[in-house]
Amino acid sequence: MRKRLFGLLLVCCMVVLSLAACKKANDEKFYIGGIGPLTEGAAVYGTHVYWGAQIAVDEINEAGGINGALIEFKFEDDVHDPEKAVNAYNSLKDWGMKILMGTVTTKPCIAVAEETKADNMFQLTPSGSSPDCIKYDNAFQVCFTDPNQGSASAKYIGEKGLASKIAVIYNSSDSYSSGIYETFAKEAENQPFEIVAAEAFTDDNKSDFSVQLQKAKEAGAELVFLPIYAQEASLLLTQAEARDYKPIFFGCDGLDGILTIENFDTSLAEGVMLLTPFAADATDEKTQSFVKKFKDAHGEIPNQFAADAYDAIYIIKAAIEKAGVKPDMSISDMCDKLVKVMTEISVDGLTGAGMTWEATGEVNKAPMAVVIKDGTYVSAE
Amino acid sequence: MTETWRKFSKSTRINTITVGIIILIYVLCQIMISAGMMSYLMKGLLMQFCYYGILAVSLNLTVGILGELSLGHAGFMCIGAFTSAFFSKYMVDIIKNTFLRFSLAIIIGAVSAAVFGVIIGVVVLRVRGDYLAIVTLAFGEIVKNVINALHIGFDSRGFHIALEAGKLELLEGGRMIIDGSQGIIGTPRDSTFTIGVIFLILTYIIIANLINSRSGRAIMAIRDNRIAAESVGIDITKFKILAFTISATLAGVAGVIYSHNITTLESSKFGYNMSIMILVFVVLGGIGNIRGSMIAAVILTLLPEYLRFLKNYRMLIYAVVLIVMMIFNWSPACINWRKEHSIKGAVCRLTKKISKTKKEA
Structure with missing residues (x-):
């Protein structure tokens, strides 16, 4: 009896708390929410998106806001889990969010897209790369879709003649990784190189890559394509070094962030190439000021995710200005107006000049390869 | 009313109460949702x-x-x-x-x-x-x-x-x-x-x-x-x-x-x-304890969400809370303490005292 009473009491307290948390949104500011993993395995992406977006928000607010209205920005953790992402989305809605900049990772993004569709909320994902993330009209992307990344990588390797024998090591239990591998393999048929080994691993045994590396080495691969995340890649590179196997390693945007992995000897990543639209060493003023601000605030070099998020905030700003949206509009009205102008605007950002959008939500910008040199990302051209 | 209630076996009574509580909470939730009082x-x-x-x-x-x-x-x-x-x-x-x-x-x-x-x-x-x-x-x-x-x-x-x-x-x-x-x-x-x-x-x-x-x-x-x-x-x-x-x-x-x-x-x-x-x-x-597992499921699902304001320390605090709850629920010392300080016990003692004074009077 007592225990039940205690339990009930706790539940009641929490219900009351949840009510107390209900706040009417301020009508004078733009409430923009962000969702991404800030803890556990994929935290490096979420954290950089959070920091990158925060810099953009601070810049805009310092300059007087959008059409005179300031931005209020809040970022919630989703632990890279669809269920938690939807919870985060709901809790942001309680806070008063009217525009969503997120989510960072693909799977949660697909689940949240369903929610934004139901609420007709404008959604711009900085890095959710599956086509399913943007299958509804209200969602747009800043990054490339997975299929594009796979085929763009294959084309890049083919055109530059980087290698003739290629091995692929990918995570078959991860949708991002297997998605890229599939399109890469398809495009490879049209390219002048040959895939000599395609080795898979899963989330459950992603710490030992000796078998995969051995096979790649035996097959004589000159280039190993790694459509995987940085955490695994850091282990893989360490193990490749240990067995004295030194091919070219080529990855996609998931490899971005490898230099900030803890306890990873960054000299091992020397010469690793990755297809990403952002290089922190670019000499243009915009990138340099962004990198400087990021470094001063957090002591790390921003990766592509941070740049995507920074751009995302400016893209939202451009769309709001073009559409003449006011902060006191309803979520749905705001969304309708923003969606309409998304195909009309063109934004010069860190991750590409003159970015434009299709009605499908896909972005048009040129892919670029960077190579890691002396511990930083340098453009490969 | 109390007579017929007493006639049921103890387990039937407990089950009816539990189902009643679930239905009550459900009705409450529905009212709150339709009144727009519930957070997303x-x-x-x-x-x-x-x-x-x-x-x-x-x-x-x-x-x-x-x-x-x-x-x-x-x-x-x-x-x-x-x-x-x-x-x-x-x-x-x-x-x-x-x-x-x-x-x-x-x-x-x-x-x-x-x-x-x-x-x-x-x-x-x-x-x-x-x-x-x-x-x-x-x-x-x-x-x-x-x-x-x-x-x-x-x-x-x-x-x-x-x-x-x-x-x-x-x-x-x-x-x-x-x-x-x-x-x-x-x-x-x-x-x-x-x-x-x-x-x-x-x-x-x-x-x-x-x-x-x-x-x-x-x-x-x-x-x-x-x-x-x-x-x-x-x-x-x-x-x-x-x-x-x-x-x-x-x-x-x-x-x-x-x-x-x-x-x-x-x-x-x-x-x-x-x-x-x-x-x-x-x-x-x-x-x-079937009813207990339902309550635990609710609390442990709620907890991480309501600890969101703690940002990255959330899961750390969650773990600490989990340990505290386990000890509070199951350590013998805590069980004794709870017995001494329970509402039910206090009410029982109070009524006993009252009936005693009545008898003496």
Whole structure:
């Protein structure tokens, strides 16, 4: 009896708390929410998106806001889990969010897209790369879709003649990784190189890559394509070094962030190439000021995710200005107006000049390869 | 009124109270939702309370009543989730009636989980104790990894199954249903809070009745003393498999509700972390205490969400709270303290005092 009473009491307290948390949104500011993993395995992406977006928000607010209205920005953790992402989305809605900049990772993004569709909320994902993330009209992307990344990588390797024998090591239990591998393999048929080994691993045994590396080495691969995340890649590179196997390693945007992995000897990543639209060493003023601000605030070099998020905030700003949206509009009205102008605007950002959008939500910008040199990302051209 | 109430057996009274509480909370929630008083977060969480509640109650049957440690409960949930989502996704254009489609989905999910429950039960229940825990753990991982590798699609020629995406070779107009690690995307969102609550109550009634039935007593006899149970002629294998299968079936139902509440379904979600989480619900709520596991499921689902303001320290605090709650609930010193300071005890003492003074007067 007592225990039940205690339990009930706790539940009641929490219900009351949840009510107390209900706040009417301020009508004078733009409430923009962000969702991404800030803890556990994929935290490096979420954290950089959070920091990158925060810099953009601070810049805009310092300059007087959008059409005179300031931005209020809040970022919630989703632990890279669809269920938690939807919870985060709901809790942001309680806070008063009217525009969503997120989510960072693909799977949660697909689940949240369903929610934004139901609420007709404008959604711009900085890095959710599956086509399913943007299958509804209200969602747009800043990054490339997975299929594009796979085929763009294959084309890049083919055109530059980087290698003739290629091995692929990918995570078959991860949708991002297997998605890229599939399109890469398809495009490879049209390219002048040959895939000599395609080795898979899963989330459950992603710490030992000796078998995969051995096979790649035996097959004589000159280039190993790694459509995987940085955490695994850091282990893989360490193990490749240990067995004295030194091919070219080529990855996609998931490899971005490898230099900030803890306890990873960054000299091992020397010469690793990755297809990403952002290089922190670019000499243009915009990138340099962004990198400087990021470094001063957090002591790390921003990766592509941070740049995507920074751009995302400016893209939202451009769309709001073009559409003449006011902060006191309803979520749905705001969304309708923003969606309409998304195909009309063109934004010069860190991750590409003159970015434009299709009605499908896909972005048009040129892919670029960077190579890691002396511990930083340098453009490969 | 009190007379008829007293006539019921103690277990009937407890069960009625519990179901009453669930219905009361449900009605309260509905009123709050229609009055627009409920936060979006709570609205989203209500469904999760239901399926985690069902999972906790069903695992309590294996762990608390049957007395066997199972670490593969998420595996059964996974089977229920995937078979039903597969069905719903395939049938979404064929059966337009949501109620009919979802009813069939629940039956399919429950039956397939039950079938696996029997198959696994026959094999697994030959071992006991720690060994059983390890075998169930392995089972959960097998289910997860097999589904992770499955690619199933269909076109005009029928269904195609492959272990590699490229080998499916669907014709023009064909559709992929289970896409390996990407799982099932786009399951229709058929489950609602009402359905969730109905199944939570159903689960409670099924388990509560089982415990108080002849079979339930047999199952508990096996738990308490296997040799004694065997010597009085209880068919141990039969009752073990019975309990195990019911537990698996209900987990399958929870899986169905889960998969129809969120549009993306991936097998990696159902790893041993999930199984352990359900076990934590059961242990915190009290092994063998059905109502307790429901309350624990609700609290432990709420907690991480309400600790969001702590940012990255959230999970750390969550762990600390978990330890504190475990100690508060189960340490003998705390139990004694609670006995001395309980509201019920205070009320009892007060009334006793009053009646005493009355008598003296």
